[in-house]
Amino acid sequence: MADAPEKARDPEKEKRKIKSVSKMKEIMTNYYIEAKTARDSGKKVAWITSGGPVEPLIAMDVIPVYPENHGAMIGASKMGVDLCEKAEEMGYSRDLCSYARADIASAATNGGPIGGLPEPDFLVCCNNICGTVLKWYEVAARYYNVPLFILDTPFVHREFSDAARDYVIRQIYEYIDFLEVQCGKKADFDRMQEVGKLSVESMRLWQAVLDVAAHKPAPMSAFDAFFHLALIVTLRGKPVVVDYYQGLLDEMNERIRDGIAMVPNEKYRLLWDNLPIWYKTKWLSEKFASHDACLVADTYTSAWSGVLPLIDENNFLETMSVAYTKIYINISIDLMIDKLREMIRKYDADGLVMHSNRSCKPYSLGQYDLQKMVMKELKIPTLIIEADMVDERQFSESQIDTRIDAFMETLKS
Amino acid sequence: MNPFDLFASVSRSPYAHARAEKKNDGKKRIGYFCSYAPEELVHAAGAIPFRLFGARRDIRAADAHLQSYCCSLVRGGLEDALQKELDFLDGAVFPHTCDSIQRLSDIWRLNAGFPIHFDVVMPVKLNTSSARQYMIDVLAKFRKDLEESLQVSISDDAIVESIRLYNRIRDRLEKLYLIRSGNPESLPPSAMNMVMKSAMIMDRAVFLEALEQLLETLSNTKAQSGGSKRKRILISGGICNHPDIYDVLAEAGGDVVWDDLCTGYRYAGGRIDESADPIEAIADRYLTRMACPAKHLSNTARGEHLLEAVREQKIEGVVFLLLKFCDPHAFDYPYLKQFLDDKGIPNILVEVEEQPAPEGQLRTRFETFVDML
Ligand code: SF4
Ligand code: SF4
Numbered sequence: 001m002a003d004a005p006e007k008a009r010d011p012e013k014e015k016r017k018i019k020s021v022s023k024m025k026e027i028m029t030n031y032y033i034e035a036k037t038a039r040d041s042g043k044k045v046a047w048i049t050s051g052g053p054v055e056p057l058i059a060m061d062v063i064p065v066y067p068e069n070h071g072a073m074i075g076a077s078k079m080g081v082d083l084c085e086k087a088e089e090m091g092y093s094r095d096l097c098s099y100a101r102a103d104i105a106s107a108a109t110n111g112g113p114i115g116g117l118p119e120p121d122f123l124v125c126c127n128n129i130c131g132t133v134l135k136w137y138e139v140a141a142r143y144y145n146v147p148l149f150i151l152d153t154p155f156v157h158r159e160f161s162d163a164a165r166d167y168v169i170r171q172i173y174e175y176i177d178f179l180e181v182q183c184g185k186k187a188d189f190d191r192m193q194e195v196g197k198l199s200v201e202s203m204r205l206w207q208a209v210l211d212v213a214a215h216k217p218a219p220m221s222a223f224d225a226f227f228h229l230a231l232i233v234t235l236r237g238k239p240v241v242v243d244y245y246q247g248l249l250d251e252m253n254e255r256i257r258d259g260i261a262m263v264p265n266e267k268y269r270l271l272w273d274n275l276p277i278w279y280k281t282k283w284l285s286e287k288f289a290s291h292d293a294c295l296v297a298d299t300y301t302s303a304w305s306g307v308l309p310l311i312d313e314n315n316f317l318e319t320m321s322v323a324y325t326k327i328y329i330n331i332s333i334d335l336m337i338d339k340l341r342e343m344i345r346k347y348d349a350d351g352l353v354m355h356s357n358r359s360c361k362p363y364s365l366g367q368y369d370l371q372k373m374v375m376k377e378l379k380i381p382t383l384i385i386e387a388d389m390v391d392e393r394q395f396s397e398s399q400i401d402t403r404i405d406a407f408m409e410t411l412k413s
Numbered sequence: 414m415n416p417f418d419l420f421a422s423v424s425r426s427p428y429a430h431a432r433a434e435k436k437n438d439g440k441k442r443i444g445y446f447c448s449y450a451p452e453e454l455v456h457a458a459g460a461i462p463f464r465l466f467g468a469r470r471d472i473r474a475a476d477a478h479l480q481s482y483c484c485s486l487v488r489g490g491l492e493d494a495l496q497k498e499l500d501f502l503d504g505a506v507f508p509h510t511c512d513s514i515q516r517l518s519d520i521w522r523l524n525a526g527f528p529i530h531f532d533v534v535m536p537v538k539l540n541t542s543s544a545r546q547y548m549i550d551v552l553a554k555f556r557k558d559l560e561e562s563l564q565v566s567i568s569d570d571a572i573v574e575s576i577r578l579y580n581r582i583r584d585r586l587e588k589l590y591l592i593r594s595g596n597p598e599s600l601p602p603s604a605m606n607m608v609m610k611s612a613m614i615m616d617r618a619v620f621l622e623a624l625e626q627l628l629e630t631l632s633n634t635k636a637q638s639g640g641s642k643r644k645r646i647l648i649s650g651g652i653c654n655h656p657d658i659y660d661v662l663a664e665a666g667g668d669v670v671w672d673d674l675c676t677g678y679r680y681a682g683g684r685i686d687e688s689a690d691p692i693e694a695i696a697d698r699y700l701t702r703m704a705c706p707a708k709h710l711s712n713t714a715r716g717e718h719l720l721e722a723v724r725e726q727k728i729e730g731v732v733f734l735l736l737k738f739c740d741p742h743a744f745d746y747p748y749l750k751q752f753l754d755d756k757g758i759p760n761i762l763v764e765v766e767e768q769p770a771p772e773g774q775l776r777t778r779f780e781t782f783v784d785m786l
Binding site: 090091092093095096097100127130131132134135136138139141142148150152154155157158161163164166167170171174332333334356358361362364365366367368369386 | 517
């Protein structure tokens with residue numbers, strides 16, 4: 001029997017594809033190749049948490065590796081369940097963060113999409129995102145028997161005290177001391193300042209990219225932001241990030257000029273809260289698009305640029321350490337609502353979709369209260385999806401399908 | 414009432430006890446969930462710290478605020494508050510520990526309706542000089558916050574006096590632990606659980622008096638000379654609000670002679686220097702006593718500490734008692750188990766949701782475990 005004829009490409013769909021994507025994939029591939037071959041090139045590898053200050057590492061020529069980005073890759077390639085189950089066999093409870101579980105198992109088995117992360121020479125853990133990373137990095141420190149630096153960023157319930165400020169600033173210098181010992185060389189503070197400038201520049205560009213979605217119709221969606229996030233997380237402070245985001249921003253502005261919308265017939269604009277559901281991004285984006293709804297923004301991807309106003313380029317190290325303490329997930333829910341309100345207005349969102357993510361307690365606990373505040377104050381419909389970012393066993397497709405339909409019905413009425 | 418009956422009754426109905434006590438003494442009651450709550454300062458402010466243990470079956474009101482994947486301590490505590498069962502409390506203090514407590518503090522502050530609320534955002538690492546300085550700053554700030562909210566002034570002398578009281582309590586608690594370890598039959602199986610619970614609930618001076626009385630009556634018990642067929646068990650974990658676990662273990666032939674619980678020995682451990690600056694001295698106890706897994710002392714401190722207790726107390730088997738959805742403890746479990754396995758110390762894991770598994774099931778597991786020892 002003859003092969004089925006190749007499906008004709010849908011020109012409408014082609015038009016909507018973001019052209020920069022292939023460049024992005026190339027940058028990430030090169031980055032992982034460099035990281036995996038660091039030993040051969042005599043470079044040090046440090047594992048660092050996504051909210052940690054990476055700039056000093058870049059300035060010291062250390063290759064930063066992000067287990068959380070790795071976790072996202074595992075989730076997106078649908079290898080999460082297998083690895084999570086392996087971690088459970090190792091004694092890690094099924095209720096722990098699936099990034100941590102997947103990564104711990106991948107280290108022990110060289111599993112996952114890239115056959116495990118390169119081994120670290122040392123670890124840098126900043127707890128501004130959660131307490132989980134502290135425990136996870138302790139596990140890694142025991143497993144690889146390497147030094148662990150903890151940057152402790154006190155949670156901001158209502159106020160950020162002077163004592164907390166002094167504490168984080170002191171630690172940023174302890175961090176530099178630690179790096180000098182690990183790298184066997186002195187820190188070059190001019191270089192640090194340069195890297196800081198580049199980092200600020202990339203945050204600015206990243207925010208500008210996210211801002212384009214305020215345009216109606218939005219030229220990109222939160223799902224695109226999830227994909228493009230990897231660079232600001234892993235490589236900020238490097239020139240390549242600035243170049244890339246500049247190119248992406250240009251492309252987005254072009255799309256606006258040409259009237260290209262990510263969701264054809266965009267009628268409803270939604271805000272997403274929490275991490276993506278990595279193994280279901282395609283399904284979710286198509287599901288919402290089928291209702292003419294576009295997720296125009298999210299609270300997650302802006303975490304890497306939301307604190308930009310707090311950073312002073314000329315005093316980068318100190319202001320950065322304070323700024324990193326005040327990121328979205330390290331503040332109390334009554335401070336979070338301010339940000340949500342701001343975003344709902346800025347992107348003119350008609351509804352809020354919250355991913356209640358079993359893995360991430362600091363992000364998810366409190367969502368019910370936030371939801372009530374949003375409904376009461378901003379009078380927009382909200383939807384809560386109970387799931388997990390990597391562990392597909394926690395995703396019930398039929399149930400979520402029905403709930404999205406019902407939610408969209410209320411939105412339309 | 415003989416001290417033992419008193420502790421049994423207090424631990425059985427802590428809220429009723431607090432209500433009655435408050436009627437008598439008129440003192441404020443400040444709730445807390447965790448042994449990092451600086452009790453000595455609360456006490457010096459003339460209030461009584463009251464520990465909340467969460468854990469109840471029927472969660473309703475709290476479901477509107479907390480997902481089901483949150484530990485029963487946090488959910489149960491909020492439920493009690495929302496059901497107005499904590500009417501004897503004037504407020505609560507939330508030291509920073511895990512991600513769940515961190516968010517509970519927000520939710521509690523916005524919904525529970527207490528006039529007084531404290532966040533004590535302590536350092537997470539305990540092993541650097543900047544962390545020590547920060548710990549001292551945080552405690553000094555808590556003192557000020559207490560003064561403001563309770564409208565009192567807290568003198569250094571008052572703090573030192575409170576420190577003395579707490580040192581005495583911890584001293585006597587440790588004595589009791591040693592007596593029980595030396596002669597497990599000197600006290601009923603769940604006695605330690607009841608005493609420890611009472612220690613976190615009662616007016617501390619009244620508690621101390623009763624505890625000293627109990628010690629008095631026990632002063633004649635001699636250490637056992639060995640030869641018993643019964644097995645020596647250590648319980649390790651977070652909180653234990655289930656005295657029946659001790660009973661079931663005892664019936665299976667195992668005596669809980671020691672623990673590494675935050676409602677157990679970890680509470681009693683560590684003394685505060687009475688001659689140093691009182692705030693610094695309180696900070697230093699937190700930096701040196703055994704850490705909870707939500708804090709960082711070193712990568713292996715808890716494992717080493719566990720092995721030490723096993724050696725010192727001649728432990729034959731370890732029961733890990735973990736609350737479901739408790740991240741910090743769940744992360745430590747595999748490595749602690751590994752430490753024990755490497756030394757050939759048998760251990761089992763018991764996971765507690767709101768309540769432990771049905772008694773029959775627990776009994777079978779414990780019997781098999783004890784038989785194996
Ligand atoms: S998903 Fe949440 S709990 Fe897991 S590492 Fe990230 S911030 Fe921490
Ligand atoms: S440390 Fe564990 S038991 Fe305690 S509140 Fe946190 S999650 Fe619950």
